Amino acid sequence: GDSVTQMEGPVTLSEEAFLTINCTYTATGYPSLFWYVQYPGEGLQLLLKATKADDKGSNKGFEATYRKETTSFHLEKGSVQVSDSAVYFCALRNSGYSTLTFGKGTMLLVSP
């Protein structure tokens, strides 16, 4: 079945550092890929998405590129802020279904 694997956290960075959170997936068909963010005590917010190979999703300085050859969708940001501290989830939606399959999440902690 479909699955998503993320790097384990927590990822601890200083403000203005470069961020990479790795995500790889296994799926049949042609899934859409997503990054969601969860701030403490809140639900999930869609951060960015990509619906086909080589698409780049971007939002609020975050970027991720859909790499079909490596089945990856790594999240990057050039300069993190304290306010980016949260849990980040990589997810996929298979083309044949409408449900989301999530990774386990990666906690990001940014210190001043």
Added chain:
Amino acid sequence: DAGVTQSPTHLIKTRGQQVTLRCSPKSGHDTVSWYQQALGQGPQFIFQYYEEEERQRGNFPDRFSGHQFPNYSSELNVNALLLGDSALYLCASSLYGGRYEQYFGPGTRLTVT
């Protein structure tokens, strides 16, 4: 424009009891999906309702059941609660059977003692 709302925010139940969680979708949305998020884990899909019918179901036992009302709001019912049912229950709404972006509510934190 109100987003997805869920009630209650927190709930404490005893093993063996039954619980009902409620979700109101974002205005204009007709599809509701429920997810269970255990502590330190990613959300796991429970089921999805569209046009008042359960359309898809994840790997959850029959103790988990649901309903969708004509106004598109939804309930999640869990019978014979187990300690392992303790989790954050997330509701997500979308359009047309979930073929478009899903918007998540803040969740209901269920603790089973």
